[in-house]
Amino acid sequence: MATDLMPALFEPAQGEDITIPMASNPLSPRVSSFLAEANFQDPHLVVDLEQVLLNYQNLDQAMPQAEIFYAVKANPERQILQVLADSGSSFDAASLNEIESCLTLGIDPDRISFGNTIKKQRDIAAAFQKGIRLFAFDSAEELGKLAESAPGSHVFCRVLVNCDGAEWPLSNKFGCSMEMAEQLMIEAQKLGLIPTGLSFHVGSQQTQIHQWGLALGQIKKLYSSLKLRGITLTHINLGGGFPTQYTTDIPSIAAYGQGLEFALEQQFGDQIPKVLIEPGRYIVGNAGVIEAEVVLVAQKQEGDERRWVYLDIGIFSGLAECMDEAIKYPISILGKETCKEVGSVILAGPSCDSVDVLYKETAYQLPLNLKAGDKVHIHSTGAYTSTYSSVGFNGFPPLKCVCI
Amino acid sequence: MATDLMPALFEPAQGEDITIPMASNPLSPRVSSFLAEANFQDPHLVVDLEQVLLNYQNLDQAMPQAEIFYAVKANPERQILQVLADSGSSFDAASLNEIESCLTLGIDPDRISFGNTIKKQRDIAAAFQKGIRLFAFDSAEELGKLAESAPGSHVFCRVLVNCDGAEWPLSNKFGCSMEMAEQLMIEAQKLGLIPTGLSFHVGSQQTQIHQWGLALGQIKKLYSSLKLRGITLTHINLGGGFPTQYTTDIPSIAAYGQGLEFALEQQFGDQIPKVLIEPGRYIVGNAGVIEAEVVLVAQKQEGDERRWVYLDIGIFSGLAECMDEAIKYPISILGKETCKEVGSVILAGPSCDSVDVLYKETAYQLPLNLKAGDKVHIHSTGAYTSTYSSVGFNGFPPLKCVCI
Numbered sequence: 001m002a003t004d005l006m007p008a009l010f011e012p013a014q015g016e017d018i019t020i021p022m023a024s025n026p027l028s029p030r031v032s033s034f035l036a037e038a039n040f041q042d043p044h045l046v047v048d049l050e051q052v053l054l055n056y057q058n059l060d061q062a063m064p065q066a067e068i069f070y071a072v073k074a075n076p077e078r079q080i081l082q083v084l085a086d087s088g089s090s091f092d093a094a095s096l097n098e099i100e101s102c103l104t105l106g107i108d109p110d111r112i113s114f115g116n117t118i119k120k121q122r123d124i125a126a127a128f129q130k131g132i133r134l135f136a137f138d139s140a141e142e143l144g145k146l147a148e149s150a151p152g153s154h155v156f157c158r159v160l161v162n163c164d165g166a167e168w169p170l171s172n173k174f175g176c177s178m179e180m181a182e183q184l185m186i187e188a189q190k191l192g193l194i195p196t197g198l199s200f201h202v203g204s205q206q207t208q209i210h211q212w213g214l215a216l217g218q219i220k221k222l223y224s225s226l227k228l229r230g231i232t233l234t235h236i237n238l239g240g241g242f243p244t245q246y247t248t249d250i251p252s253i254a255a256y257g258q259g260l261e262f263a264l265e266q267q268f269g270d271q272i273p274k275v276l277i278e279p280g281r282y283i284v285g286n287a288g289v290i291e292a293e294v295v296l297v298a299q300k301q302e303g304d305e306r307r308w309v310y311l312d313i314g315i316f317s318g319l320a321e322c323m324d325e326a327i328k329y330p331i332s333i334l335g336k337e338t339c340k341e342v343g344s345v346i347l348a349g350p351s352c353d354s355v356d357v358l359y360k361e362t363a364y365q366l367p368l369n370l371k372a373g374d375k376v377h378i379h380s381t382g383a384y385t386s387t388y389s390s391v392g393f394n395g396f397p398p399l400k401c402v403c404i
Numbered sequence: 405m406a407t408d409l410m411p412a413l414f415e416p417a418q419g420e421d422i423t424i425p426m427a428s429n430p431l432s433p434r435v436s437s438f439l440a441e442a443n444f445q446d447p448h449l450v451v452d453l454e455q456v457l458l459n460y461q462n463l464d465q466a467m468p469q470a471e472i473f474y475a476v477k478a479n480p481e482r483q484i485l486q487v488l489a490d491s492g493s494s495f496d497a498a499s500l501n502e503i504e505s506c507l508t509l510g511i512d513p514d515r516i517s518f519g520n521t522i523k524k525q526r527d528i529a530a531a532f533q534k535g536i537r538l539f540a541f542d543s544a545e546e547l548g549k550l551a552e553s554a555p556g557s558h559v560f561c562r563v564l565v566n567c568d569g570a571e572w573p574l575s576n577k578f579g580c581s582m583e584m585a586e587q588l589m590i591e592a593q594k595l596g597l598i599p600t601g602l603s604f605h606v607g608s609q610q611t612q613i614h615q616w617g618l619a620l621g622q623i624k625k626l627y628s629s630l631k632l633r634g635i636t637l638t639h640i641n642l643g644g645g646f647p648t649q650y651t652t653d654i655p656s657i658a659a660y661g662q663g664l665e666f667a668l669e670q671q672f673g674d675q676i677p678k679v680l681i682e683p684g685r686y687i688v689g690n691a692g693v694i695e696a697e698v699v700l701v702a703q704k705q706e707g708d709e710r711r712w713v714y715l716d717i718g719i720f721s722g723l724a725e726c727m728d729e730a731i732k733y734p735i736s737i738l739g740k741e742t743c744k745e746v747g748s749v750i751l752a753g754p755s756c757d758s759v760d761v762l763y764k765e766t767a768y769q770l771p772l773n774l775k776a777g778d779k780v781h782i783h784s785t786g787a788y789t790s791t792y793s794s795v796g797f798n799g800f801p802p803l804k805c806v807c808i
Binding site: 071072073095121122138141172174177180293297301302316372373387388393395397398 | 445476477501505519520521523526544580699702704706716724755760761775791794795796797798799800801802
């Protein structure tokens, strides 16, 4: 399980024997000293706002032609939204609540896209009433709702791109076929809406830059076809998917910028429409670290090769993206970061649920002298953690998020 | 994914083409009229306390020899705990918070078991200080913590039973080997604790009654072996696993009672130790119904055989046990319960997450005239729903629970 992930883009976990060394990445001095002073007694996510800002600036620099719509769902903390708003970001909201979070901060409704293709009619109406004028859709029924409750708004259709066979779509929850998109965009105009753009998504944490190029080839055909039918799109929404650094190397953001620029020029020449992107993970992922605690180190039978290590955080308290071991976070142990005597562990959460196992196929290497009470740092956890956290499964409190 | 489920005990979802007809089970008149009056605008779980009481009484009657420890994690709503406390139930707590919930209601600490084998040392100390004297463990490190922070307490060791090959353990997160259990029980006595019992768990929603018999055979050997070494156990904890009614038939609770009685007599003759059981799902499962709403009915391309039906509740807002389509809840549509013109749908949640699909391999049959705004009843959802709910993924609020 993972957020909008196409699992095939990751190393398959099942049956493979992936070994992950203990992370050496040290915390920045300010995060480190903050944690030392705070001395938390339960799991906390600490987000470094300076890193958030730096990520935003790097992305903005790498893709100067793109308007950045931060995917609020990645981490909706007020201070994160504020930093990004101050830097000129726009916002991609998945729900009315996310829209309201943005508006409360004084963000102009013109800078907010209601990007979920699944919306209640009354939520569309409420968003429209609050000034939102940009909406996503991917079906006739949704278009009908928009025409009724957000008349005259700009709408963009999410299409299902077919990147290259096996690696693509494991889920077609979002996006309609190219053919249907064409019909719906024409219908949108008839219904009094402004068919402005097309969007697609190549999968979260996408490390193959050429996937955007492949998708843009298909988008261009639809774009041209619509132009012939009198509809000139003013924007292309490239979605999100820009990766953050976990335990494997990723291309630089500059490489993404160059790759996208090349693909856009290849398809659109000197008539490139306005480009929107919806980064979430890239902006906040590596800005966050979770400090948790070892609750128990156990052997379950004589001669067990791997120790069971239970943390006070698990699948249901923030680490949902460890489901199927999709995301492999770098992990280190406070005070034992440079320990050379390490061994394989199975990492699990604290709940009475057998599903609450973080890494089993993936063999993390942790110190042999690991023991209950040791503090654990789970790095690059700024995105898709705190909001996934359950309200209180097994009575454990949700993951707290602190921005510094 | 599912709560403590052994997936092999369910119909495999992958690759199979399971068709589930629309549920005909009507709501009880009191639940029905409550919902009609409340007219909720977002998903709510309604728990019928009369049904909770009835379930408790039926179980108590079917297994008069067993002391019932309600697994608080299944649904920790205060009113549920109160009804059960008033009926004489004891409680199995997974965390200090769950213990505190019980104590706040005036439940005697003698009636509470700290049943999680994964506990922080300071939580053990706090529980002990509050009067808790019964603790689970399954490893040497945990035993050491108990000896230090809960001196003189009764402890029971969770063992990993090997029911029958392929159907068993997919996870050995809980329980140690029989050999290790024997050593640890002896060690417990040396450490000044009172080694009182053994526990095991045959998997949640276990429909094969003979699994308890198989497990008890192994438990008996350990029991006898410990007796030879001077340790006479006073209780056997049979865990939970008693099923609630979903979309397939289950044996009656009387059949479980008879099966367990037979197995206990077979193993222990007329010297049956005290028996503890930890039901959760059985007590609250069928007492709950979720009322949700259809947000969107969509076709994604021409000629699609199955409609996509998006609800305002999904994997991350309460229906976590739909992961891997493990639990197949009965589903009906308000006002269209008897509709004969139905067709297959893919059911999904409202979040911008491709993982948030409830049923895809399983083809639920829902009315052809289904449309946005229709109210959906998801039955038998009293257990393991509201607490799994995320705090606000995508900005959607957690599932609310109302007891009537």
